[in-house]
Amino acid sequence: MIHERDIAAVAVHALTEGGHVGAKCVLTGPQVLSRAEQVQTIGEAIGRLVTFERVPVQVARRQMLADGRPPALVAALLASAESRPVSNVITSTVEEITGVPARTFRSWAEEHADEFR
Template sequence: MPGQRKVLVIGATGIIGRQVAAQLLEAGVEVRALTRDPETAGLPHGVEAVLGDLTDPRTLHAPLNGVEAVFLLWPFATAEGMSELLKVVATHTQRIVYLSSAAVRDHEQQVEQSIECSGLEWTFLRPHAFAANALRWAGQIRAEGVVREPYGAAAMPPLHERDLAAVAVAALVGDGHAGAVYDLTGPELLTQAEQVRLIGELIGRPVRWEEISPRVERQRMLLKGWPPPVVDGILDAQAEMVTRPWPITSTVEEATGVPARTFRAWVADHAGDFRR
């Protein structure tokens, strides 16, 4: 039963991890969060912040003591160190839920393979486009009411972070999710330009999309310090979504029993981020 469980959340200080921790608390689960600095983590009330470092798996024994399941957000662009971490996890618990991605990049594939070989009971979450990606437009919208980017016609089914967290919680404390690979999307296909228009509707002021060239956007991202392979990967994916959008899945509802939230609902939850 949920009230008898204790879950360790690795990555609890991010948008997704915070939602996982909060929803576990709502379900009556004891939540422990791994952090390098428990004093400044700023976690939801009721979450036990514990000191630990993923780069040193030896520090995880204490945080894992008494834990029955682990939510893992792996923050590195390499799978180096994963096997050592899993050995420590396996000495304390048998269930792990790993936040991968729909792209299943090389390091994510390697992490998944390591988990599959670990002997743990696992569930993989592969989200597609996050609705929260729209927060990158907040500054432009607040300042000018316009978003300047390429590929306004790129279409995707934006996923609310609450729905991703709800699936994670179901897999962490429920039955029937072992060995599942969940492709997660929102319930509707929207272009980037349509998302911007909806944001304007919800905040009560016109917001428009202004198309710029991919070359200009690439240079802008590079100047911000983004690695070239990451920049090219993002722009190539957006270009592909103009003609080949990601398919919508019903996995959120199948895993939780509740339909996925719309992008409109996400904007309503975050409207303050886009208002002046």
Template sequence: MSGTLMTILVTGVRGNVGSRVARKLVAGGLPVRGTARDLAAPGLPDGVEIMHADLTRPQSLRGALKGVEKVFLYAVPQGIDGFIDAARSAGVRHVVLLSSIVVTGADRDRNSIARMHLDVEEPLRESGIGWTFIRPEALATNALAWAPGIRADGVVRCPYPGSYTAPVHEEDIADVVVRVLTTEGHLSAAYSLTGPQTLTQQDQVRLIGAVLRRAARCERIPVDAARAAMESIYPADVVETILAGQAMTDGRPATVLDTVEAVTGRPARTFATWAADHAADFR
């Protein structure tokens, strides 16, 4: 880690990635400030100065950004221009954005998830503030959506059991973010991250079952049934993007990248490791 102490702001400090980034920075002896919309809710990491702020209300960020040199930022398009103005005024030198690998796809202009992240990447790129983009592929934590089915009867119902991804552990994402925040040489870089294996949804469910020491499997359901279930949780355009992506990768192995090891110096964690780390969520 750098020998110079610097205040680092972690937005979304309760998030799967943000909370881990904050804890790792604190463990490294760095002063960390975190933002939260609800200061009373549980789950705030120890050793972090917490301030109320909301990325969709940039005026709320000015106090949180005071004296901050570096920021870990979630992609929230609403208010990004206000965030940039506030960061410039505060003298922020480096913003590390959690983006998505989908921004590198050929269909990125038609992909609602890619568009959301590009709507943050593009203003940051033009802001004059130093930037680094962290672009994970499928987050291993997406598998937490299967927990109710696995707990109930060991069956995950999905339209494309043979859809491949290379899921990446949130600890690996956080390790890359911390490395980028605390060492030199990462300005104007975009890092695409994957886990170390290409796995189907069925493969992932089986691995979770293996950790639990009981059978777990995928059961194919019609796309319309999956759409109806997903639209109770996500906006319709996001649902269509997810389903289209699964259809495109059905039976097509995902590309595996070694970026996690190249940046951190150690191999990416396997999905089996992730499943063991999250076994309690599926019991």
């Protein structure tokens, strides 16, 4: 996970400083969290107990289509969710470029808590 403000900060440096032309940067936050850990962290940020539940693909498909998402988008989202490899990659790229460590998922959840209430 990467905080959107970290992406923006890297972009500012890349666009305003020399030495970034053609660079391919892998940006990550400072930790890898499972979906359940992300949900737990959001729950802590909003002061409520929330839990992560896996949803069967057919149920997810039905719900997304019922919500009005285009069938092609639903198919793409579900295909990517099923085939996404597990990643434990953590980079220091944000800090190397900006001079400031990447923000945590907890800080993101706390900043966005009102959106989950």
